[in-house]
Amino acid sequence: MPVSSELDEIQAIFFEECTEGLATAEEGLSEMAAGDTSLDTINKVFRAVHSIKGGSGAFGHQALLAFSHSFENVLDGVRSGKIDPVPTVVKLLLSASDILSDHVRAAQEGSPPPSDASVLEQLDTVFANQGAEPEAPCPAPASDEADEFGFTPVAVQPDMLDEPDPFGFAPVTVSLDDVVLERPAAEWAVIFKPSRAAMANGSEPLLVVRELERLGGKVHEAKYEALPPLRELDAAEGYISWLLFVPGEIAEAELRECFDFVAPDSVVEISRNEPAAVSYVCSDKPQVDSGEEGVERPALKLVDQSGSTVAAAPKQERSSEAPSLTIRVDLTKLDQLLNLVGELVIRNSILADRLSPADKERVELPQLSRLTRQIQDSVMSLRAQPIRQAFSRVPRMLRDLSAATGKQVMLEVSGEATEVDKTLIEKIGDPLTHLIRNAVDHGLETPEERKAAGKAPEGVIRLSAEQKGGRILVRVADDGKGIDRERVRAKAVEKGIVAADAVLSNEDIDQLICAPGFSTAETISNISGRGVGMDVVRSNIEALGGRVEITSVPGEGTTFTLVLPLTLAILDGMIVRLGDQRFVLPLASVIESVRPEPGQVHSMTPDNEVIELRGSYLPVRRLTDVFGIRTKHSRAPEESLVVVVESETAGMVGLMVDTIDDRREVVIKSLDENLYPIRGLGGATVLGDGSIALILDLEALVTAPVSQPLNLKGLAA
């Protein structure tokens, strides 16, 4: 069995699949609720729930398994046409989907499963009413018999076969006509004749015999009477039968297991010999008599109804979509690739820097730059996924909100297939949640208010995503009452955000709701919870390199547009402090950090320091020197930290910093965007509090000679 850490990893992937599956199911059910009950859609939902069920058993989540099983039963009924997907059924399925989602979460967190008794009962009722019996949930792995098909000690009566057995071998009953053998101890007598069909399905009779031998059995006799002359021999047919004796200590179940995969039309006969009543024989004459005296035989149960018409499962309609070829890639590998490409882009710029003006004009340089940018774009696009994942929790959220506020809401979604960076999908979740809650809480009116205003009682929320001109636009629009600008302005004045006499345009007032300090407990209803205000939404979006636009028409509604960049460059970084500035070191290059003991750092020459680390000496660079940062006093090594980094060109080097803050994923802002590349820097990033941390370029840092910064006097007159 795989080790538990491996299992944890696999289970983590399973939960990821569950998340995707739940989203797919939700989507399919929404489509069904909207009237699309095509087989494709139903199958989509079925497969998603089926997958969740499959894995839940494998990882031992019993409550999840039980619920998903009942859910799947009903879905199976729908897809095979036995259950009609009328609105009440679809509504039940939607509720089931919500509960399933709760089950998955409970399983993942290890918390108690949700109470599902009512929905479960409804599911089972619907399923029962289709006429078929609800199948009992799959037995736990311990029991082994009922699962496998094929094993049946079938007493193949001649009248059950379409035609009489042409080879004359009597498969059936054991007759005591010929008392031939005397066997010493209790044992099993096994007669086995594989059928043509079994062998056509890849069954290898020899393996069955071997297995019996492994249990202690021995072939007593092989019967060849049925073999035809060579020229009439059909190689695919089974002519030979064997009689074996297997020790009586072997449990019957274990014995029968050996025949698990042998097709029912093979002959398998097991009977038990007690030493006293010996007489047992198999005869080659057709025998139709049933048991004679003295023979004990275990009840031969007819387990399989072979010969009965098989209810052919309806041939599944081929999906009308062309099969999409996809590959699953480990995200860390992708990020590594991305980092390398980022480095490539920076080096490209620096190279361009160092060329003479004449060389810069050569065509190779812009070609190289263009190629590098194309590579970067391609790799970035690998991280792109449809934004629908970010939208998937909205329908459920709306159902909860609708129930809690008593407002009726209809959701319209468009552009879910728009592709965005995976990180963006993760980080846009909370802002979207807040905007949706806002829209229902504050934007939409109650059904009575809406009727009084001449609107339909059901409010509409439009969630959309589109790509436009290098940006992703995500919109949350409601057709509610719009922003009450008077009230917003008054509140802003009250909180001291704006002066009482400030002249503000409508857009300015709208943006005030995103001002820090604007949100109060008043706006945080029970559902909004968590205290996430619009100001946090805005700073989250800005940290991604985007902005929030607001348009509102009183009485008609409000639209929030999140304008986001198409691609994000992310770096796993270690934040270090130098003076009162923070810098980012690529975490991948950091080996360790050390607080030097007195004397651990030596000065070889005034400009060169080394640190002794476990017997070797590593060069030490003070970032203050490299950057020409003037500090009030030069810190002693013992008051600093030396971060040991691995550089490609200079091996291991120690960088002296003041302190280490923490480790963080940062969004890389290229300095080239508004400035130009600077040697020693790999860009900049905006930290959570809005301050900027410069990202260090290790290679340039460790190889650069310690020099004074460029000091332009300017071009004074």
Add this chain to the structure above:
Amino acid sequence: MSKRILTVDDSPSMRMLLKASLTAQGFNIEAAVDGVDGLERMEELKPDLLITDINMPNMDGFELIEAVRARSHFRGTPILVLSTEFGEDKKARAREAGATGWITKPFDADKLGAAIRRVCP
């Protein structure tokens, strides 16, 4: 020489679980993500055994088994179905398609190993 088994399942976590379980028992495991992929890999690898799920997009397990059996060089290849379903009609259909045996999920790793040895010479 260790046996080569092709497992076909559209759930990545199931593929990983199978691979982990069976590799620990000394088998050489390759995986495919659906029927179409499975058929291709059958041709490519000519494994000693095929283990397939039933419910998969693009080409389900039944269709895969039928397609495999339709090729003469796979006539003798053992095929096991590994699925959460256990209806007799499904099993019969699998048998008709040409499956050698059926194992229900969730599976016990040792029993799966025993079943494999039962069908795989």
Add this chain to the structure above:
Amino acid sequence: MNNQTSTSERKIVTFSLGARSFGIDMSSLVEIREWEEPTPLPRVPTYIKGVANLRGTVIPIIGLAERLGWEASVPHSRSCILVVMIADKQAGFLVDEVSDIVLINSSQIQPAPEIEIAEPGVIAGLVQVNGRAADGQTGEGGTMVSLLDLDALNVGRQLDVAA
């Protein structure tokens, strides 16, 4: 030279650096911000004071006085950052005080004298602005405002520097 050839009206933002008045085209102005200490950058000319966070975008902050060759501005309570857009890049210029937004006619622009600025092309022209003078009084004479050619101030352009 200023490559605007239209004779239409232009909106100019006027500001001061020390005792001198300058103006830039309103169309290039992104916004006006309060002065905030930027994050310093290594290995840049001293007139680049550092970088700042403009709603998630990292922009350079330039001491305009220094850039033009004079003594550095010392930030005070009325200091502002003019965020401008030059050739698709945004930058912030530190100025002493923002005066006014005025409407001028292109015909009013006179050519720049060849004195005072060692770098040609930075001054696009001179224009007489009638309006509030620096001392707050409305006077007839108004002020002589030097119009800046923002393209010439593009930070992307590498200047010849003395190491």
